[in-house]
Every structure is written in structure tokens, then in C-alpha cells.
Amino acid sequence: MNDELIASDAPLSDAQRDILAALADTLVPASDDGAMPSAKELDVAGYMARNASDFLPELGEILARFDDGFVSEPLDARCERMQAFSEAEPESFGRLLAEVYGCYYQDARVLEGIGVGAGPPFPRGNTVEPGDLSLLDPVLANPTNWRREVS
Amino acid sequence: MSSRDSDPVDVLIIGAGASGAAVAWSLAETRMRIVCMEQGDWTSPSEYPTNFPDWEQRLTERDHIDPNVRARPTDYPINNDESPISVVNFNGVGGGTILYAAHFPRLHPSDFRVKSLDGVADDWPVDYDALEPYFAENDRMMGVSGLAGDPSYPPKQPPLPPLPLGRVGETVARGFNELGWHWWPADSAIISRPYEGRDQCKNLGPCTSGCAQGAKSSTDITYWPVALRSGVELKTRCRVREITVNAEGMADGVWYYDEDGEEHHQRAEVVVLACNGVGTPRILLNSTSPQFPDGLANSSGLVGKNLMFHPVGFVQGLFEERLDSHMGPQGCCSLSNEFYETDPERDFVRGYMMQIVRGGVWPWSTAMLGAKSGTIPWGPGHHEAFARRFDHTANIGILCEDLPEEHNTVTLDPELVDSDGIPAPKITYTLSENSRAMLDHGVARAKEAMLAAGAVEVTGGGPARQAGWHLLGTARMGDDPETSVVNSWGRSHDVKNLFIVDGSIFVTSGGVNPTSTIQALALYIADTMKKNLANLFD
Numbered sequence: 244m245n246d247e248l249i250a251s252d253a254p255l256s257d258a259q260r261d262i263l264a265a266l267a268d269t270l271v272p273a274s275d276d277g278a279m280p281s282a283k284e285l286d287v288a289g290y291m292a293r294n295a296s297d298f299l300p301e302l303g304e305i306l307a308r309f310d311d312g313f314v315s316e317p318l319d320a321r322c323e324r325m326q327a328f329s330e331a332e333p334e335s336f337g338r339l340l341a342e343v344y345g346c347y348y349q350d351a352r353v354l355e356g357i358g359v360g361a362g363p364p365f366p367r368g369n370t371v372e373p374g375d376l377s378l379l380d381p382v383l384a385n386p387t388n389w390r391r392e393v394s
Numbered sequence: 395m396s397s398r399d400s401d402p403v404d405v406l407i408i409g410a411g412a413s414g415a416a417v418a419w420s421l422a423e424t425r426m427r428i429v430c431m432e433q434g435d436w437t438s439p440s441e442y443p444t445n446f447p448d449w450e451q452r453l454t455e456r457d458h459i460d461p462n463v464r465a466r467p468t469d470y471p472i473n474n475d476e477s478p479i480s481v482v483n484f485n486g487v488g489g490g491t492i493l494y495a496a497h498f499p500r501l502h503p504s505d506f507r508v509k510s511l512d513g514v515a516d517d518w519p520v521d522y523d524a525l526e527p528y529f530a531e532n533d534r535m536m537g538v539s540g541l542a543g544d545p546s547y548p549p550k551q552p553p554l555p556p557l558p559l560g561r562v563g564e565t566v567a568r569g570f571n572e573l574g575w576h577w578w579p580a581d582s583a584i585i586s587r588p589y590e591g592r593d594q595c596k597n598l599g600p601c602t603s604g605c606a607q608g609a610k611s612s613t614d615i616t617y618w619p620v621a622l623r624s625g626v627e628l629k630t631r632c633r634v635r636e637i638t639v640n641a642e643g644m645a646d647g648v649w650y651y652d653e654d655g656e657e658h659h660q661r662a663e664v665v666v667l668a669c670n671g672v673g674t675p676r677i678l679l680n681s682t683s684p685q686f687p688d689g690l691a692n693s694s695g696l697v698g699k700n701l702m703f704h705p706v707g708f709v710q711g712l713f714e715e716r717l718d719s720h721m722g723p724q725g726c727c728s729l730s731n732e733f734y735e736t737d738p739e740r741d742f743v744r745g746y747m748m749q750i751v752r753g754g755v756w757p758w759s760t761a762m763l764g765a766k767s768g769t770i771p772w773g774p775g776h777h778e779a780f781a782r783r784f785d786h787t788a789n790i791g792i793l794c795e796d797l798p799e800e801h802n803t804v805t806l807d808p809e810l811v812d813s814d815g816i817p818a819p820k821i822t823y824t825l826s827e828n829s830r831a832m833l834d835h836g837v838a839r840a841k842e843a844m845l846a847a848g849a850v851e852v853t854g855g856g857p858a859r860q861a862g863w864h865l866l867g868t869a870r871m872g873d874d875p876e877t878s879v880v881n882s883w884g885r886s887h888d889v890k891n892l893f894i895v896d897g898s899i900f901v902t903s904g905g906v907n908p909t910s911t912i913q914a915l916a917l918y919i920a921d922t923m924k925k926n927l928a929n930l931f932d
Contacts (some may be wrong), residue, residue: 246854294448322773340765340772349447357784359720359757364444365606368596369721374559374694376541379566381574382601387545388576390511390735 254299255306260288265314269321270343279356284346290346298338305335341381403429403627406648406662408677410434411489412909413895413916414668415613416532419814420920422624424927429660431632431650434468436614442604449600450758454825457603459493461485468631470812470819472672475860477823479703481672482864487630489517490670493602494863494909495725496583496610497749498538500529501911503548504735505904512736512743515797518901519873519882520674520918522548528914528921533581535620536611536913537589540581546731554586557595562788563727567848575732579682580749581610582726583909590616597722599753610723635816636681637665637892643685644931645892651814660745664930666893668916671701671865674898675804676819678869691886691894692867696879698805700798700867701821702903705829707750707792707856709840711849712783717752719785724753733839734905742831745797746905748840751789760784777800790843790854792836794829795905798867825857833857864908869898883926884919890931895919907922 255263267282291302308328313321329336347353351361360367404426407414418430443449454463459482461469474480483816484493497776503522508515526548533553535737540552556579559567563579568853570577584595584605608615622628631653638659640646647661667674674847675698681690687692689697719919737745770779802823810818825833833856872878875887880899886892895916896910904911923930 270772271776279777294451319776322679322718325773343760344758344761344765345448345451345564348450348761357757357781358716363446363449364595364598364600365442368598368607371558371560371597371718371719371722372564374564374567375564376559376579378559378564378571379578381571382576382578383543383545385545385574385576388731389502389548 254292255288258310258332259303259306261314263288263291263302265321266305266309266325266339267346269318269325269344270340271347272318274393280352282343285350287343287346291342294345295342298342301335301338302370395912402647402661402663403427403664404662405664406428406431406660407666407668408615408616408648409489409668409670409896410487410618410628410671411670411896412491412613412667413912414489414666415617416535416662416913416916417666417668417920418626419535419617419621420626420917421923422626424924425625428625428873429627429629430615431634431648431660432487432628432630433633434484435630436487437492437604439604439606439608442606443608444598444600444603449603449755451890452850453600453603459602459899465745466815470753470806470816473807473809473818473820475641476824477821477862479705479823479857479862480860481865482860483670483672483865487618487628488612491612491861491909492604492614495601495907496723497729497907497908498536498581498583499724499729499747499913500547500550500581501904501905501906501908502546502734505902506900508744515902516872517876519871520915525911525914525918528917529910532910532913532917536582536583536616537585537592538583539586540612541579544578546576546734552581556721557582557584557586557726558597559728559829560722560752562714562719562722563712563750565715565717566788566843566847567728567751568792570730570732570842572846573843575730575843577728577730578751580726580729581910582723584723584726585609585611593913595723599720599722599756601724601726601753602808609672625804633814633816634677635813635814637677637685637690638681639685639690639889643889645690645889655814664891664893666895667898668896671868672804672821674817674894674896675868676806676817686888691879691888694876694879696800696870696877698803698868700870701801701802701804701823701824701865702796702867702900703862704796704864704903704905705794705825705833705857706861707837707840707854709790709792709834709837709844709852709854711788711844711847712786712851713786713819713849714913716785718789719752719755719787720757722752725749725751727752740835740852742828742835744791744797744828744832744905746794746832746836748836749793751791752880754789755784755787759920774790787842788847788849788883790840792833793905793907794832794836796829796903797826798870798902799826804868864897866897866900866903866908869894870901871899872901883922893919893923
């Protein structure tokens with residue numbers, strides 16, 4: 244299998260990938276302190292191909308809408324265009340947002356950054372504090388409140 | 395193509411969920427030939443969503459709690475168009491216990507006597523004391539964690555220590571203490587310690603998608619393994635269409651479809667329905683014959699009537715401090731029965747439970763809900779807003795007692811059918827003024843509790859739409875055949891070898907999650923059947 248064939252099998256062209264990365268960066272830019280990455284640093288295109296293949300035709304139409312220098316515009320300008328898109332086509336925008344967030348909030352670096360362990364909940368699990376049962380003292384000091392007058 | 399099975403069984407149980415499993419296990423000791431038919435499959439813990447990176451997305455599609463969204467071949471469609479609350483369920487071995495939160499309170503003694511105490515609805519023909527041994531037996535079989543000493547109940551001793559309160563539980567508890575209100579660690583059908591060969595809960599977070607750890611006590615891993623070893627036969631992918639009757643008006647078997655859609659008849663000496671408050675009336679209403687033109691066991695006209703949900707509201711509090719909200723059994727933390735009993739000073743009769751909920755606020759869902767509500771923007775500012783909310787929330791569910799009303803019904807939809815052509819159930823339900831007032835009261839009190847606990851922002855309301863977990867009352871029990879469908883031990887008044895053991899037979903709903911009581915009732919009915927085997931049909 245040569246490189247050309249790999250490229251032709253890819254659901255998105257390089258140019259489309261660039262636009263998608265710019266869209267992802269617009270929706271989730273890096274945090275000011277750099278602790279949280281931009282969504283463009285993740286393999287959003289690969290995620291779409293693996294997890295949202297039914298969305299790819301619609302995604303192609305969205306990308307075509309932004310195929311006019313969007314990638315080189317500053318963040319403020321991209322946000323304005325994204326806002327206009329969200330108002331003009333709320334369903335398409337909603338799906339794009341859901342998929343970009345889906346990719347972002349499955350990433351190990353992101354999950355660790357927000358204080359959640361990387362990977363799915365199982366088998367990792369979590370440690371939860373047992374809690375202070377002496378908080379029940381006021382409850383126990385009150386009279387029993389189940390209704391006894393059952394005829 | 396259809397076939398008749400010439401080999402009759404002694405007992406045919408329809409449905410392998412909470413009640414079907416319990417009754418199968420209990421009856422197994424009789425050494426009768428017992429067969430259970432289940433329209434769904436066995437589920438595999440390795441296929442539950444929490445095994446996969448995209449687990450949150452799976453909850454919105456293939457593992458959704460709503461069968462109309464999930465739309466698996468094992469599901470049947472439900473017409474909810476005429477109800478503000480839609481039915482959620484699961485079809486498979488374990489039934490609804492696969493997806494339930496496993497919050498496991500019992501009905502209270504007063505719940506069985508609402509007519510005597512408050513002059514509404516009807517009293518049950520059984521009471522708390524009669525069911526108490528079966529509650530305890532069920533707690534032991536399922537594996538229930540909790541803390542003895544709750545002053546809002548008669549004495550009881552859960553077999554396992556309570557699940558952790560965590561920061562959510564502690565924080566909300568301080569609010570309840572500030573107000574002088576009752577609260578208590580929840581009884582939970584989730585094991586807090588290794589139990590009966592199962593390992594303990596490891597606080598994955600989401601419980602309502604199936605427990606990959608096996609710590610949540612769904613009946614596929616509690617009752618069923620024991621029942622199968624005792625000789626009960628369980629046949630999956632068998633969807634019962636109707637119960638058939640003989641010339642004497644006794645049930646003599648069922649017509650069902652196998653996985654390939656082939657139609658078969660299975661003969662049986664006794665038929666036990668365990669299909670929940672929607673599935674059971676659906677089968678009964680579809681079982682018409684010259685002797686029973688209005689459906690089987692329906693001389694009272696009450697099959698499918700008096701449908702009760704528990705109307706549910708939710709209140710969320712946002713806190714400055716981190717609460718680790720994404721960790722731990724989502725629905726099982728603590729509860730309050732402060733407003734459970736009738737108070738003449740209020741504008742409603744009966745009451746509600748407040749259920750402290752810690753989950754449902756995972757990363758992707760937090761971002762999506764934040765986008766929808768406008769609290770977490772996309773673009774610049776996303777991370778700061780996300781960090782203020784994620785793991786900083788606690789929730790209180792308000793679970794209201796729903797009183798029976800005949801106009802709330804399950805009927806057969808005239809057009810909608812399942813994949814085998816069986817008419818789908820249609821839900822017709824109106825939220826009563828009493829339930830509305832109760833819900834409003836509960837939402838206001840829960841907001842009060844959140845603020846007392848230190849919340850800096852409080853939101854909420856109800857009723858939640860996709861919250862029809864509890865399906866009750868559509869084949870009610872009672873002593874009078876004119877006003878009930880089954881007697882005090884689940885036997886049909888009309889058909890002496892037909893029993894119902896699921897939530898259909900509830901006379902009133904109580905204001906708590908019903909699975910514990912459903913299973914206690916099933917064990918009670920099975921025990922009564924065993925005691926009356928010699929004259930079961932008299």
C-alpha cells in the first residue's frame with residue numbers, strides 16, 4: 244500500500260483537515276495558562292472517522308462553508324463566523340460541537356487536566372471519601388418520624 | 395410458521411427482571427418444572443459503556459434508557475405522545491435492574507394504609523409487617539448496603555455497611571442539618587464490600603448503564619445464577635404475544651415469538667406475569683378471547699388503568715468547593731424523608747422523598763449541558779466556565795407519590811407495533827394537581843436545602859420527561875374483584891392459575907423507588923403459592 248492510496252482512502256483531505264482543526268480550535272482553544280490544550284492538538288479528523296462516520300457527509304458541507312481562508316483568520320474573527328454559523332444552522336453546529344467535545348473530553352491529557360483519570364471509568368475506578376457519619380447526630384437527636392398510627 | 399409445544403411446564407414466568415427472578419428463585423425449591431421467557435438477551439458486563447472511552451456518547455444512543463431511542467431488536471416501541479413523562483425500561487435478563495440506579499428504599503408502613511390514614515386512594519390488602527421478612531430476605535439475596543437506625547423507618551438491618559457519602563453527601567447533609575431536616579445514608583443495592591463472590595463497588599460513577607464492576611445488584615448476577623443452578627430454565631429472545639385459555643377459562647399457555655420471528659405455543663399449568671406496569675397490561679389486553687373479550691383478567695375493567703409514575707423533579711446546586719461529583723454511585727448517596735408524610739398545612743396530600751444524587755455530571759455531558767444552558771461557552775472562556783462547574787455540583791431528586799387515577803392508562807396503540815407485529819403500548823397520563831403541588835413544594839424545599847448547604851447558584855424544576863422508571867398500578871391488588879385485578883397474593887380474581895408479581899399490582903405508589911418493594915411482594919406471593927400448592931386454584 245503506497246502513500247497515495249492511504250491519502251485517497253482518508254475521509255478528509257489535508258485541506259479539510261486544516262479547516263477542521265481551525266474549527267476545533269475555535270470551539271475549544273487552549274486555556275490561557277496552557278494547562279488545557281487546544282482541540283486542534285487532538286486528532287479530531289481521526290475521531291470523526293472512527294466515531295462519527297454518519298456525520299462525515301454533513302461535515303464535508305460544513306468544511307466547504309469555511310473553505311475561504313478561515314484557517315488563517317485570528318481567533319476573534321473565527322469566533323464571529325462560528326457564531327453566525329451556529330445561528331444560521333443550529334442543528335449542524337450542534338452536531339459539530341458535540342463531536343468536537345466528544346473528541347476533546349475523551350483525550351487522556353484533557354481528562355487528567357480536569358482531574359479525572361485517563362481512560363474510561365472501568366476498570367480504573369475512583370476513591371470516594373467515606374464521609375463523616377457524626378453528621379447524623381442532629382438527625383438522631385430528633386424524634387422518630389415514621390408514621391406509627393397505622394391502622 | 396407456527397408450532398405447538400407438546401411438553402407443558404408447571405410454571406411459566408414471563409419476564410426475567412426484578413420480580414421474575416425473585417419468584418423463579420423462590421419457587422425453585424418446589425422442584426416443579428419452571429420456565430421463564432424473556433424477550434431480551436443476557437447482557438455482558440464487558441459490553442457496558444463504562445468499558446469504553448466514548449461511554450458518555452453511548453448513553454445517548456445504543457445504551458439510552460429510553461427504549462424508543464435505544465431501539466434494539468429486543469425493545470418494543472412505546473407511544474408516549476399523550477404523557478408528560480415517558481417510559482424508560484430495559485428488556486433483558488435482569489430487566490430494569492440492569493439500568494436502575496439501585497437506590498433501594500422500602501415503602502413505609504403508612505404507604506399501605508393511605509385510605510385509612512389520609513382518606514385517599516385505597517389501602518393495600520397487605521401491609522409492611524407482612525412484607526418485612528421478605529424485604530429482609532430480598533436485601534440478603536440482592537446484597538444491600540446501608541446504615542441501620544434510620545428514624546424514618548421501623549428498625550431494619552442492611553447486610554452490608556453504607557456506601558461512602560463523599561463530599562457531595564457531606565456537603566448536602568450540612569444543609570439539611572442547618573434546616574433541622576431528616577436525612578440518612580441511602581439503602582443501596584450496590585455492594586460496599588465483597589459479597590457472595592462479587593467484588594465491591596469502586597465508584598465508577600455512572601450506574602444507569604449497567605455496572606461493569608458487577609457491584610450493582612442486578613438480578614442477572616444475584617437471583618438468576620442461583621435459580622438456574624436450582625433447575626429453573628431461562629429462555630431468552632422469547633417475546634410473548636398473548637396468554638391462551640382453555641374451555642374452563644384457565645390459562646393454558648402462551649403464544650410467543652422466537653429470535654427469528656417464528657411463532658410458538660408453550661403450554662403451562664400456571665402462568666406468572668412479571669413484565670412491569672406497562673408490559674403486563676399490554677399482554678393482558680392483547681389476550682382476548684370469546685371468554686375474555688376485553689382482555690384477560692379484566693372483568694373489573696381495571697387492567698391498564700391507574701397507571702402511576704413517580705413524578706420527579708431535580709434541583710442542582712453549584713458550589714465553590716470541589717465536590718468530586720463525577721465519582722461514586724450516581725443515584726445512591728443519601729435521602730431525606732422530611733416531607734414524606736401528609737401534613738394538613740400543605741396544599742397536597744401524601745408526600746415525597748428527596749434523593750441526593752451525585753452523578754450525571756461527567757465531562758462531556760457537563761460541556762454539552764453547559765452549551766445548551768449558556769453557562770459554559772464554546773471558544774474563549776470555555777475552560778474557566780467548565781472548571782467552575784465540573785465536579786462542583788450536587789443534585790437533589792424529588793420523588794413524588796403519585797396517587798392512582800383511572801384516566802391514567804396503558805392501552806394498546808391502534809397503529810404502532812413491535813418487530814413481531816404485537817401492538818405497542820400507548821401511555822395516556824396527566825399530572826394531577828396534587829402531584830403538581832407536591833412537586834413544586836419539593837423543588838422549593840430542595841432549593842432551600844442547597845442554599846443552606848452553601849450553594850452559590852441553584853436551578854431546577856420538574857417533572858423530568860425521561861423519568862418514567864417506575865411503572866405501577868395497572869393491575870392493582872385488592873380483596874374485591876370489582877375494584878381490583880389480583881387478590882392479596884397476586885392471583886387473578888378471574889383466572890385462578892394466573893399470577894402477577896410486578897409493579898402492576900401496587901395499589902398506591904408510595905414516594906420511593908419501588909424495586910425493593912416489588913421484589914419483596916414477589917417473594918411474598920411465591921411463598922404464599924408454595925403454602926397453597928395443594929389448593930392453589932381453589
